[in-house]
Amino acid sequence: MWKKMSVKHKTTAKYLRWLSSFSCRSGSDAALRQDKQTGSLKNKIRKTGKSKRLPCPAVLEHFDRQYSEELGDLWAPARAVLLDQASWQYGVMLNRFSSVTNITQILLSQGFSSLLPQTDVSGELRNDASTVPNSTHQKGKDTLSPHFFPKCPPEAIGLLPYITSHAISQAHQSELPLNFPHSSLQCYIHPDPLRFPSQAHRPGQLKQYYLLNAASLLPVLALQVRDGDKVLDLCSAPGGKAVAIMQSATPALLCCNEPDPHRRDWLSKTLESFLPPSLSSRVMVSAQDGRSVGQSEAGFYDKILVDAPCSNDRSWLHSSYRHQGQQRLEDRARLPVLQTQLLKSAISAVRPGGVVVYSTCTLSSLENCAVVEAVLNDFPDTEVENLWEEIVLPLSKYFTFIALPVHKQIDPKPSLRPLIGSVSSSYHRLGILVVPHPGKTWGPMFLSRIRKKG
Ligand SMILES: C[S@@+](CC[C@H](N)C(=O)[O-])C[C@H]1O[C@@H](n2cnc3c(N)ncnc32)[C@H](O)[C@@H]1O
Numbered sequence: 001m002w003k004k005m006s007v008k009h010k011t012t013a014k015y016l017r018w019l020s021s022f023s024c025r026s027g028s029d030a031a032l033r034q035d036k037q038t039g040s041l042k043n044k045i046r047k048t049g050k051s052k053r054l055p056c057p058a059v060l061e062h063f064d065r066q067y068s069e070e071l072g073d074l075w076a077p078a079r080a081v082l083l084d085q086a087s088w089q090y091g092v093m094l095n096r097f098s099s100v101t102n103i104t105q106i107l108l109s110q111g112f113s114s115l116l117p118q119t120d121v122s123g124e125l126r127n128d129a130s131t132v133p134n135s136t137h138q139k140g141k142d143t144l145s146p147h148f149f150p151k152c153p154p155e156a157i158g159l160l161p162y163i164t165s166h167a168i169s170q171a172h173q174s175e176l177p178l179n180f181p182h183s184s185l186q187c188y189i190h191p192d193p194l195r196f197p198s199q200a201h202r203p204g205q206l207k208q209y210y211l212l213n214a215a216s217l218l219p220v221l222a223l224q225v226r227d228g229d230k231v232l233d234l235c236s237a238p239g240g241k242a243v244a245i246m247q248s249a250t251p252a253l254l255c256c257n258e259p260d261p262h263r264r265d266w267l268s269k270t271l272e273s274f275l276p277p278s279l280s281s282r283v284m285v286s287a288q289d290g291r292s293v294g295q296s297e298a299g300f301y302d303k304i305l306v307d308a309p310c311s312n313d314r315s316w317l318h319s320s321y322r323h324q325g326q327q328r329l330e331d332r333a334r335l336p337v338l339q340t341q342l343l344k345s346a347i348s349a350v351r352p353g354g355v356v357v358y359s360t361c362t363l364s365s366l367e368n369c370a371v372v373e374a375v376l377n378d379f380p381d382t383e384v385e386n387l388w389e390e391i392v393l394p395l396s397k398y399f400t401f402i403a404l405p406v407h408k409q410i411d412p413k414p415s416l417r418p419l420i421g422s423v424s425s426s427y428h429r430l431g432i433l434v435v436p437h438p439g440k441t442w443g444p445m446f447l448s449r450i451r452k453k454g
Contacts, residue, residue: 053318055083056325060317062332070365074402074435078363078444081436082317089441090195091115091214093240094186096247097276098208104188112188115214115398116221185221185247189214189398191439199273207273212240215399215434215445219305219359220244222387222449228252229302234290234346237263239270241307246275246283255301257286257293291341294348302354304346308339310360310367313444332364339371343450347379353454355385358431359447368446369404369430375450376430385449387432400437404430404446 063082067075081087092112094103199207220241225231229251233242236256245254256271258264268285275283288296290306311332319325339360346356360367376382392401431448 053085053320055317056319056322058322058329059319059325062329063313063317067363071363071402071435074400074437077438078436081438081441082314085318087193087438087441088314089189089191089193089214090211091217091442092188092196093210093212093217093244093247094188095206095208095210095243095274096184096186097274097279098206100208103208104186107188110190110194111192112190112194115187115189115217115395116185184249185217185244187212187214187217193441201269201273203272205273206276210240210243210274213361213442213445215442216240216361217244218391218395218399218432218434218445219307219357219447220248222391222447223303223305223355223357225249225251225303230300231255232293232297232301232304232346232349233257234293234304234306234342235308236285237267237270239267239274241305242267242283243270243274245305246279250279250282252282254283255286256283257288257290259287259289261287291338291345294345297349299349299351301350304350304354304356306339306343306346306356306358308335308342308358308360308367308371310335310339310362311364313362313364332367336366336371339367340374343371343375344378347375347382347450347452350452352381352452354452356450356452357447358450359445361444362446363433363435363444365404368433368448372430372448372450379452381453382450383453384430385451386429387447387449388429391447392432398440399434399442400440402433402435404433 060083063079064075067078071078092103092107196209196211198211199209201207223231223245225245225248227250229249230253231245231251233245233254233256235258236242237258237260239256242254242256245251256267258267264285264287271283271285311328316325316328316332319328339358343356343358346358350356358372362368372384376384388403392403395401431446434443434445436443
């Protein structure tokens, strides 16, 4: 049980056989179950194809207005991806604490490849998992849903400074070594929108993998967690990034904060599903309003992730009814204030020399650059770090990045200069934005790393 802190601190037969192979049962009972499950998996595949939700007209209209202005020509391909749920790709982040080890071979045999450089997962870590009773794989509750989509024409150049993955990959891809420090973090991706089955939560049993939008790993990579760090995940539920942090390193403390009680339960279940009990002394769940940690825990943490509440463009676009969409648009207008308060609070809670990573899953500049800029203005002892060489260049093969405007004090007219063809690693950006694009549907994801000067 995870400690609570109140104040401180291709749907192919092969796949189906694989899914069924994890059954703990044997004999005719198992065979019968297997047949039923295979049948239900097939049913689910058909349902997935039919159950696409229509976009909410009010939200789509709003996005069209705002994003055509902010993203220029990049909005049309991003819009196409956001509207076409069947094109969405899913990353498979492996759980290094799971004792089941054949997932990698299965992924590779199905055409998945590793997003990050790989290292062998140590036996020691797997032994940790062995302390969890029955830490075997649980049969997936969903099924694989292959969808195919046409390849898109080459990217067009927009008005904002941006660089496409195409441009970067031509220039740098082959000669750049991938040199992430987080080598134990492993995520597999597929060029097609194949979806692995998700695994149901079973108390006391570790899951083998977490399905996610691969762009969600970028804020965790930018956080650069090292063994022994004191880390705060300020807005933590449902816990995907907390799990990714624990795949990356072994911090002395990871405090996962979530004020919403239902979402906190979800967070606790996620942690229980992915981390062995031996880690429960260093991974804690707290329930604070993130805006108060700057006061209650001033200067305490080495690294803080602010994965802020935001207008989640993917899901908001598919709001289930008009009223919900309109309500969300009203909420959207209020979010930058909350986000700014959370980021300020995090800056106060990090030690001098420490870093805060701010991230959202919206394309909206008001929730991204504007928030970072407001906070930088209030904290002269902070600076934004350049994620260009560390994140953009090595991963440009997989993601479509926009490098967001240079800080006003350094360049007064940043938004008018396209970076294509004149890329300079010395640009000082407020952050980077992953924009969904056909074939690379990852994102939206904005991230910015702010260091408190030591
Ligand atoms: C984008 S979600 C976080 C996703 C999570 N980091 C993950 O990777 O699974 C934002 C979270 O912030 C929480 N939140 C909302 N207001 C908050 C506040 N005042 N302080 C801290 N967290 C808050 C929301 O309940 C929500 O769970």
